[in-house]
Amino acid sequence: MNKPVLISGGTLVDPSQNLNRSGRLLVIDGRVAAIDPADKDIPDGVQTIDASSCLVAPGLVDLGVELREPGFEEDETIESGSQAALAGGYTSILATASTYPVIDSHGSVEFVRQKSAQAKAARVHVIGCLSKGQKGEQMAELGLLAEAGAVAFSDAPRAIRSDALLKRALEYCRMLNRPIFDRPEIPEMAAGGVMHDGKVSLVLGLKGLPTEAEDLAVARDVRLAEATDGRLHVGPVSTMGAVDLLRRVKSRGVAVTASVCPHNLMQCDEVMRTYESRYKVHPPLRSPNHVSTLCQAVKDKTIDAIQSGHMPRSREKMMNDLDESPFGMSSLETSFATAATALVRSGILDWVELIDRMSTRPAQIAGIDAGTLKVGSNADIVIIDPNAGWKVDPSQFRSTCISTPFEGMELIGRVCKTLVEGEVRFQYQ
Amino acid sequence: MDHTLPELTGYTDTWHRRHLLDLESLSADEIRTLLDVAQALKDATEGCRRKLPLLSGKTCANLFFENSTRTRNSFSLAAKRLGADTVEFGSSGSSTAKGETFADTAKTIEAMGVDWVVTRHSTPGTPNLLARELTCCVMNAGDGPHEHPTQGLLDLLTIRQHRGSIEGLTVALVGDIAHSRTARSNIWGLKKLGAHVIICGPPTLVSPRWQELGFEVAHHLDEILPRCDVLNLLRIQFERQHARPFPSVHEYAALYAMNAKRMQLASDDILIMAPGPINRGVEITPEVADGPHSVILEQVTNGIAVRMSALYLLSVADDRYRNQLSAGV
Numbered sequence: 001m002n003k004p005v006l007i008s009g010g011t012l013v014d015p016s017q018n019l020n021r022s023g024r025l026l027v028i029d030g031r032v033a034a035i036d037p038a039d040k041d042i043p044d045g046v047q048t049i050d051a052s053s054c055l056v057a058p059g060l061v062d063l064g065v066e067l068r069e070p071g072f073e074e075d076e077t078i079e080s081g082s083q084a085a086l087a088g089g090y091t092s093i094l095a096t097a098s099t100y101p102v103i104d105s106h107g108s109v110e111f112v113r114q115k116s117a118q119a120k121a122a123r124v125h126v127i128g129c130l131s132k133g134q135k136g137e138q139m140a141e142l143g144l145l146a147e148a149g150a151v152a153f154s155d156a157p158r159a160i161r162s163d164a165l166l167k168r169a170l171e172y173c174r175m176l177n178r179p180i181f182d183r184p185e186i187p188e189m190a191a192g193g194v195m196h197d198g199k200v201s202l203v204l205g206l207k208g209l210p211t212e213a214e215d216l217a218v219a220r221d222v223r224l225a226e227a228t229d230g231r232l233h234v235g236p237v238s239t240m241g242a243v244d245l246l247r248r249v250k251s252r253g254v255a256v257t258a259s260v261c262p263h264n265l266m267q268c269d270e271v272m273r274t275y276e277s278r279y280k281v282h283p284p285l286r287s288p289n290h291v292s293t294l295c296q297a298v299k300d301k302t303i304d305a306i307q308s309g310h311m312p313r314s315r316e317k318m319m320n321d322l323d324e325s326p327f328g329m330s331s332l333e334t335s336f337a338t339a340a341t342a343l344v345r346s347g348i349l350d351w352v353e354l355i356d357r358m359s360t361r362p363a364q365i366a367g368i369d370a371g372t373l374k375v376g377s378n379a380d381i382v383i384i385d386p387n388a389g390w391k392v393d394p395s396q397f398r399s400t401c402i403s404t405p406f407e408g409m410e411l412i413g414r415v416c417k418t419l420v421e422g423e424v425r426f427q428y429q
Numbered sequence: 430m431d432h433t434l435p436e437l438t439g440y441t442d443t444w445h446r447r448h449l450l451d452l453e454s455l456s457a458d459e460i461r462t463l464l465d466v467a468q469a470l471k472d473a474t475e476g477c478r479r480k481l482p483l484l485s486g487k488t489c490a491n492l493f494f495e496n497s498t499r500t501r502n503s504f505s506l507a508a509k510r511l512g513a514d515t516v517e518f519g520s521s522g523s524s525t526a527k528g529e530t531f532a533d534t535a536k537t538i539e540a541m542g543v544d545w546v547v548t549r550h551s552t553p554g555t556p557n558l559l560a561r562e563l564t565c566c567v568m569n570a571g572d573g574p575h576e577h578p579t580q581g582l583l584d585l586l587t588i589r590q591h592r593g594s595i596e597g598l599t600v601a602l603v604g605d606i607a608h609s610r611t612a613r614s615n616i617w618g619l620k621k622l623g624a625h626v627i628i629c630g631p632p633t634l635v636s637p638r639w640q641e642l643g644f645e646v647a648h649h650l651d652e653i654l655p656r657c658d659v660l661n662l663l664r665i666q667f668e669r670q671h672a673r674p675f676p677s678v679h680e681y682a683a684l685y686a687m688n689a690k691r692m693q694l695a696s697d698d699i700l701i702m703a704p705g706p707i708n709r710g711v712e713i714t715p716e717v718a719d720g721p722h723s724v725i726l727e728q729v730t731n732g733i734a735v736r737m738s739a740l741y742l743l744s745v746a747d748d749r750y751r752n753q754l755s756a757g758v
Binding site: 198199202203204205206274275316319320321322323324 | 550575
């Protein structure tokens with residue numbers, strides 16, 4: 001059992017209990033034991049952590065990370081990815097099946113769980129395949145996958161192509177109490193695209209990813225969620241059209257949720273003028289009006305959560321021309337600071353709201369024990385210096401992938417320590 | 430051999446670029462310099478086809494990842510007329526076919542001691558990638574549908590030779606704008622030199638977004654023809670299209686091919702241009718292609734002149750850059 005820990009001197013930020021004040025946090029046996037404990041309740045030999053001038057918040061939760069193991073370990077392994085997650089302040093990440101073989105059986109779920117347990121880094125939860133072999137035809141054995149520990153189902157990074165399959169799965173999953181995640185895109189409309197379809201792509205001669213390819217997929221998704229009363233999460237979204245659809249359907253009380261990636265809140269398609277593959281990301285960097293609409297949608301909760309969009313690809317794969325280079329980016333270690341820079345520094349969100357969108361709300365969507373500092377909950381905690389500025393230097397990444405659209409950028413919000421089950425597993429040096 | 434060299438120092442003093450990647454990023458003055466030097470070199474090499482020893486001892490590598498005959502030969506001839514050596518690399522049999530990255534292939538070729546890499550590739554931005562990765566000069570000979578700057582320059586030179594100036598002319602680019610690198614170089618070059626540019630074709634090939642960028646967009650050729658001083662007829666790039674953007678070649682030709690009947694709608698001194706290869710009967714009928722208004726073969730001749738100009742100017746800027754580096758400036 002880990003030593004008891006007392007975190008003091010910081011500001012406790014926990015949206016799940018409307019907490020935003022200075023205070024002390026006591027952790028015993030890997031769980032939150034008390035907030036502002038009396039001195040008599042603090043055990044002897046407690047490990048104290050000074051969090052002066054820092055935020056003490058529930059660890060971040062990522063709704064969609066590619067870890068690439070098994071099959072593509074040159075891009076990322078479960079160990080390197082979950083270590084990168086810790087460095088970015090994440091204590092729980094949901095891994096999608098961009099692997100070979102894909103995660104569509106009890107054994108494959110078990111493989112990920114064992115590997116992540118060995119890594120002793122961030123908790124890795126499995127998003128099981130929605131369809132067998134991720135072929136988009138027949139449902140995978142969703143009940144058995146859920147028993148094995150899958151917390152959600154998706155064919156991500158692929159979109160769910162079949163309307164009928166999605167409808168059937170939404171109906172079926174109501175008995176499993178698991179959400180379905182869809183990456184909204186009509187593949188035929190997006191085929192061959194490398195960047196946002198707009199004025200910049202027109203001038204550069206690069207094939208565009210049209211916003212309609214996402215808008216139409218979101219329209220289908222929200223309609224089926226409404227028709228089936230199923231639990232559906234769409235994301236990451238990147239367009240004004242998607243926001244408009246989500247806003248309308250949510251106003252009718254449909255329980256669909258959505259997420260966005262920090263890069264879509266921060267940068268626009270103008271950067272593609274350099275033709276650098278590090279800007280070839282998915283969803284693509286869109287035009288400025290989309291960026292500002294997405295930021296506002298995070299504020300008014302039309303978009304519920306921010307996910308990193310971590311899509312690691314090896315350096316060799318990113319050294320080709322833009323058509324040959326895959327979509328990819330390393331973002332676990334920059335995600336929080338990017339979102340903070342885009343949303344908090346600009347005054348759109350406060351720190352409590354940001355923690356809500358990156359920890360509390362994603363944990364609720366995934367249905368996992370995380371995203372809170374309530375007494376009795378897992379002591380998965382991040383300590384952040386909100387005022388520290390830092391420059392993105394990919395050579396310092398723990399991730400195997402060093403391709404990032406934020407290279408050289410000045411960001412705010414540095415992760416100082418990340419604790420899982422009350423154990424300090426990452427510490428900024 | 431007569432080696433009377435043209436006086437070019439007045440142009441080279443103000444030229445600083447070591448790469449020619451596009452026309453969008455060039456200033457009007459830079460484009461004029463390229464054209465002026467091209468004209469001077471053309472004048473100096475015309476007639477007896479003499480060579481000028483301006484670039485003796487230098488080597489130009491043609492790194493073509495897409496099929497090309499005229500552009501590759503045009504670059505080779507341009508280099509040779511200035512006394513440089515040339516070396517040819519193609520994608521078939523190259524190391525990229527064995528899995529080597531494009532950048533590594535280019536670095537290997539550079540390591541053989543070349544002064545310019547002239548590159549053609551199906552993906553936009555590959556010359557920019559090379560300019561970042563290599564230390565020698567990089568010249569874009571066509572990157573997918575993005576740009577083909579020397580084609581744009583030779584079109585400008587041809588128009589200028591006939592009309593004296595580009596400014597104030599109305600020039601229509603007709604055809605497959607969506608997939609045309611020639612169009613994108615023409616668009617920027619013409620605009621910077623003061624022409625009114627009309628982009629004409631079916632909406633599936635001509636995006637309305639061009640209007641937001643300050644260009645006139647038209648879908649009916651007959652309506653704009655009477656206003657045009659120059660018509661540049663662009664080939665339908667079937668090889669770059671994912672889906673056919675019009676119902677049939679027959680319908681396209683009926684709506685957009687320049688033919689004898691349409692010539693009656695045009696002004697008496699209209700210039701008919703085409704970057705080639707031309708599809709007779711699709712964009713242009715034989716009587717127009719071979720008619721008195723056509724300058725298609727002059728464009729080919731001018732291609733060598735503008736490529737000589739570009740090679741020369743990049744080389745001078747490169748020498749200056751390397752001298753400054755070695756002097757620690």
